[in-house]
Amino acid sequence: MSVEFWFDFASTYSYPAAMTIEDRATAKGIKVCWRPFLLGPIFAKQGWDDSPFNMYPAKGRYMWQDMARLCAAEGLPFVRPPMFPQRSVLAARVALIGLSRGWGEAFCRAIFHAQFATGASIDDSAVVAHAVKTAGGDGDQALKDALSPANKLVLRQNVDEATDKGVFGAPSFWADDTLFWGFDRLEAALDHAARSEP
Amino acid sequence: MSVEFWFDFASTYSYPAAMTIEDRATAKGIKVCWRPFLLGPIFAKQGWDDSPFNMYPAKGRYMWQDMARLCAAEGLPFVRPPMFPQRSVLAARVALIGLSRGWGEAFCRAIFHAQFATGASIDDSAVVAHAVKTAGGDGDQALKDALSPANKLVLRQNVDEATDKGVFGAPSFWADDTLFWGFDRLEAALDHAARSEP
Numbered sequence: 001m002s003v004e005f006w007f008d009f010a011s012t013y014s015y016p017a018a019m020t021i022e023d024r025a026t027a028k029g030i031k032v033c034w035r036p037f038l039l040g041p042i043f044a045k046q047g048w049d050d051s052p053f054n055m056y057p058a059k060g061r062y063m064w065q066d067m068a069r070l071c072a073a074e075g076l077p078f079v080r081p082p083m084f085p086q087r088s089v090l091a092a093r094v095a096l097i098g099l100s101r102g103w104g105e106a107f108c109r110a111i112f113h114a115q116f117a118t119g120a121s122i123d124d125s126a127v128v129a130h131a132v133k134t135a136g137g138d139g140d141q142a143l144k145d146a147l148s149p150a151n152k153l154v155l156r157q158n159v160d161e162a163t164d165k166g167v168f169g170a171p172s173f174w175a176d177d178t179l180f181w182g183f184d185r186l187e188a189a190l191d192h193a194a195r196s197e198p
Numbered sequence: 199m200s201v202e203f204w205f206d207f208a209s210t211y212s213y214p215a216a217m218t219i220e221d222r223a224t225a226k227g228i229k230v231c232w233r234p235f236l237l238g239p240i241f242a243k244q245g246w247d248d249s250p251f252n253m254y255p256a257k258g259r260y261m262w263q264d265m266a267r268l269c270a271a272e273g274l275p276f277v278r279p280p281m282f283p284q285r286s287v288l289a290a291r292v293a294l295i296g297l298s299r300g301w302g303e304a305f306c307r308a309i310f311h312a313q314f315a316t317g318a319s320i321d322d323s324a325v326v327a328h329a330v331k332t333a334g335g336d337g338d339q340a341l342k343d344a345l346s347p348a349n350k351l352v353l354r355q356n357v358d359e360a361t362d363k364g365v366f367g368a369p370s371f372w373a374d375d376t377l378f379w380g381f382d383r384l385e386a387a388l389d390h391a392a393r394s395e396p
């Protein structure tokens with residue numbers, strides 16, 4: 001039994017999902033398949049050139065307060081990064097390399113931590129390389145491989161697959177052909193996966 | 199200890215909130231203050247002339263699936279009404295009359311039930327009058343009083359107050375000067391109210 005975890009490194013609510021999904025899934029006997037993608041192209045198709053949290057100030061103000069409460073409740077450190085949303089394409093490309101080499105999940109957590117626990121810029125190659133090293137990979141090699149045409153194509157294909165699955169925000173979860181959206185639906189997605197046929 | 203419950207009758211997620219808030223609040227010793235308002239003017243200020251669930255089809259498709267699951271989990275009957283969003287101004291005006299006369303909360307539940315459990319049109323005077331009667335009021339009198347300039351003004355003031363409090367969606371909850379948004383935050387809002395000074 002498994003669940004696909006669709007996330008964008010720039011997405012605030014993807015942070016608590018990334019930091020807690022493995023423990024929660026393991027407790028229910030479910031395997032997590034990490035699927036990085038980019039919300040930008042999906043938002044652009046809706047006519048947005050920015051995060052709705054920036055486009056709609058009341059919604060944005062609320063989100064930062066809600067995130068602070070949510071992270072406190074989950075026992076996660078949280079700071080509001082100086083810039084939002086950050087450019088997440090480099091980290092997403094490196095994550096794809098890492099996920100094929102065994103250090104991807106730890107890398108994803110390291111990137112989310114760097115951004116939302118320390119306020120670092122995840123578009124900075126040095127920050128990304130450090131996260132690779134933390135996760136047990138070779139930073140320089142990973143940054144090089146991440147920029148290959150083949151790897152860039154994998155990320156574009158992920159965006160297309162997310163779109164086909166009806167993903168319109170992050171985090172999203174795909175379990176037994178059913179979409180769940182938002183950190184608030186993580187448990188429901190895992191429960192749905194647990195009830196599915198293996 | 200109390201919580202303000204801000205809702206729009208046209209809002210899907212306001213339905214499970216309206217049907218369950220009294221039991222949940224009572225269990226925590228909290229009084230609920232029902233605050234009907236209209237999302238339309240707030241959406242209009244953001245440049246929207248329709249529900250985001252209609253403007254963004256992927257988001258809308260997901261919402262109807264999520265509502266069906268949510269209502270099943272809450273043990274609430276649910277049908278997708280033929281029209282969405284419905285015009286909620288008449289029901290909101292009548293709710294204000296009812297809330298000042300002791301039958302408002304039962305009326306609100308009757309309207310939400312009519313719309314989301316039976317698919318009825320809540321802009322239909324007969325449907326509204328029937329809901330008033332169900333709640334223990336005088337339907338004809340309430341419909342007449344609801345259209346008074348003074349009562350219309352109360353609803354406009356509610357919209358202004360919601361805006362001032364940072365409300366950008368429904369349902370929203372206001373507890374101890376803190377905003378909580380969405381049915382998913384009902385318990386958090388009640389817990390926050392329970393921790394506040396009386």
